[in-house]
Amino acid sequence: MTQRLDYLKESPSQTAGPYVHIGCTPNFTGIEIYGGDLGTSMKTGPVKGEEITIKGVVYDGTGTPLRDAMIEIWQPDAAGLFASANETRGQADPNFTGWGRSPGDMNTGEFTFETVKPGAVPFPDGRMQAPHITVWIVARGINLGLHTRIYFADETEANAADPILTRIEHQNRIPTLLAEKSADGSYRFDIHLQGPKETIFFDI
Amino acid sequence: MSPIKPTGGFIPRDRNWQPDALTPPYKTSVKRSPQAALLSFPTTLSEETSPVFGHNILGELDNDLILNYAKPGESAIGPRIIVHGRVLDENGRGVPGALVEFWQANAGGRYRHKKEAYQAALDPNFGGCGRTITAEDGSYEFRTIQPGPYPWPNGMNDWRPAHIHFSVFGHGFAQRLITQMYFDGDPHIKLCPIVGVLKSQEAVDALTALLDMNRTVPMDSRAYKFDMVLRGRRQTYFENRKEGL
Ligand SMILES: [Fe+2]
Numbered sequence: 001m002t003q004r005l006d007y008l009k010e011s012p013s014q015t016a017g018p019y020v021h022i023g024c025t026p027n028f029t030g031i032e033i034y035g036g037d038l039g040t041s042m043k044t045g046p047v048k049g050e051e052i053t054i055k056g057v058v059y060d061g062t063g064t065p066l067r068d069a070m071i072e073i074w075q076p077d078a079a080g081l082f083a084s085a086n087e088t089r090g091q092a093d094p095n096f097t098g099w100g101r102s103p104g105d106m107n108t109g110e111f112t113f114e115t116v117k118p119g120a121v122p123f124p125d126g127r128m129q130a131p132h133i134t135v136w137i138v139a140r141g142i143n144l145g146l147h148t149r150i151y152f153a154d155e156t157e158a159n160a161a162d163p164i165l166t167r168i169e170h171q172n173r174i175p176t177l178l179a180e181k182s183a184d185g186s187y188r189f190d191i192h193l194q195g196p197k198e199t200i201f202f203d204i
Numbered sequence: 205m206s207p208i209k210p211t212g213g214f215i216p217r218d219r220n221w222q223p224d225a226l227t228p229p230y231k232t233s234v235k236r237s238p239q240a241a242l243l244s245f246p247t248t249l250s251e252e253t254s255p256v257f258g259h260n261i262l263g264e265l266d267n268d269l270i271l272n273y274a275k276p277g278e279s280a281i282g283p284r285i286i287v288h289g290r291v292l293d294e295n296g297r298g299v300p301g302a303l304v305e306f307w308q309a310n311a312g313g314r315y316r317h318k319k320e321a322y323q324a325a326l327d328p329n330f331g332g333c334g335r336t337i338t339a340e341d342g343s344y345e346f347r348t349i350q351p352g353p354y355p356w357p358n359g360m361n362d363w364r365p366a367h368i369h370f371s372v373f374g375h376g377f378a379q380r381l382i383t384q385m386y387f388d389g390d391p392h393i394k395l396c397p398i399v400g401v402l403k404s405q406e407a408v409d410a411l412t413a414l415l416d417m418n419r420t421v422p423m424d425s426r427a428y429k430f431d432m433v434l435r436g437r438r439q440t441y442f443e444n445r446k447e448g449l
Contacts, residue, residue, distance in 0.1 A: 016369070136377065
């Protein structure tokens with residue numbers, strides 16, 4: 001018998017199920033035992049940079065909105081710095097958490113994030129990435145949380161040079177990763193789990 | 205040579221070990237599973253960082269589901285248990301400061317949720333959620349009642365094994381994980397289409413907690429031990445070194 005590599009296996013994922021909101025946003029479900037739901041507000045005071053609103057809906061393969069999903073986003077501040085213990089490049093905006101969590105609207109499933117336009121952060125090889133927000137989606141029927149990214153349609157130049165966007169084989173799918181400005185000034189980012197408009201999901 | 209701290213990118217997720225997106229016996233997955241190939245790339249700062257959750261966010265009873273929704277002087281009904289364990293990474297290191305959130309049905313298998321349709325009674329003293337943050341060695345602990353199995357609309361007569369849902373937040377967004385803990389010996393485990401998405405008995409075992417008599421409190425609570433493993437980072441001693449150095 002050879003030696004063994006003594007790494008542990010990652011815990012297998014299981015669906016968040018229909019009641020993920022009880023666990024992660026209990027106040028939203030009427031269980032008011034914490035001060036408030038985590039991730040409801042990404043700003044703790046006046047923030048630097050452009051303040052933006054992002055709205056969207058998660059659709060299943062039949063075009064039906066999910067109303068039992070939980071969406072989390074994570075991003076740097078306007079200068080490209082993360083409010084994280086692993087951030088070694090500088091001090092992020094102290095009034096911006098960078099992390100948002102939404103159960104979506106009770107009736108429509110629409111999620112809303114009040115945030116700031118993220119600054120750019122480098123790829124491991126040093127090239128700059130286009131400004132983006134990392135997204136994680138869980139719900140009943142999703143066995144392993146789905147990662148994707150929000151890029152911005154109005155960042156044409158940065159997007160055209162982005163190390164990941166330029167690597168995508170089916171360039172006609174890139175619009176699934178682009179938040180577009182709506183008439184009301186907010187950015188729109190709908191997520192399609194399946195179908196002709198299926199969002200590009202990431203294995204990271 | 206000093207010990208090397210893993211600070212490289214995260215070790216890729218083992219997609220042969222984790223469940224697939226499309227698992228037809230679990231019917232809801234059919235229209236909620238992406239069908240295109242995932243886009244693979246090495247983790248970047250966006251995935252290698254994550255928010256910090258301080259112990260100051262925690263209330264005194266956040267890790268006590270027996271009391272955190274109960275009226276003063278009352279407590280939730282059901283078998284009293286302590287659930288404890290460690291959050292580790294794939295390198296076997298404890299993950300300190302990890303936010304661990306948990307939610308579950310009550311002792312009768314009923315959730316406190318407006319969409320819940322099971323006729324089992326609500327327990328007025330049981331909310332069904334709690335949270336904690338891991339200690340320096342990655343350990344965590346909470347007290348609750350053992351949840352009951354419950355029926356769910358999938359097949360004509362599907363029942364979930366008793367389980368507790370967990371959400372874990374480590375040090376990188378790439379580590380984000382939601383899973384479920386099962387109880388050793390539950391005959392529903394091998395019948396459940398959601399457990400059935402797991403690809404091996406080894407994976408089922410990894411989510412099945414054992415009774416831990418050493419941690420029971422005599423005449424008070426039994427204990428179950430449940431460790432969770434998050435993705436680890438690569439070690440980087442030879443990475444980014446110029447040739448000839
Ligand atoms: Fe459940």
